[in-house]
Amino acid sequence: MYFSEFQHLVDVYVNERDWKKYHKPKDIAISVAIESSELLELFQWKPDPLESGKLDRELKARIGEELADIVIYSACMANALDIDxxxxxxxxxxxxxxxxxxxxxxxxxxxxxxxxxxxxxxxxxxxx
Ligand SMILES: [Mg+2]
Structure with a gap:
């Protein structure tokens, strides 16, 4: 999938839920920061997950979810500001x-x- 297709998919998702009215750049920026913090939280006060040489499958899935949240909110911000x-x-x-x-x-x-x-x-x- 091209990134432009993904960005459009996010736009459709938001429009179908009538969420554009909530998507002020300030609030989306805060959301990106919160999702980034959720990613950091997965590592907080824990040993390096690769110390054992193998990344735990569940942790890897959770990292992927947080990365997805960050990218989705980034696409929301781009859509809100008409950025390609x-x-x-x-x-x-x-x-x-x-x-x-x-x-x-x-x-x-x-x-x-x-x-x-x-x-x-x-x-x-x-x-x-
Ligand atoms: Mg999240």
Missing amino acids: LSEVLLHKIKKNSRKYPAGKVAKAKDWDEIRSIRSKLSEKNGDD
């Missing part, structure tokens, strides 16, 4: 690719070096 998610996702990954050129960052020894590469490129290109 496919377009902005493509734009953003291209922008990130310039910020973090694979040829340079793949050879970095750690995140400090990656941050340094990013900082130098940011100064050079005037990116944020």
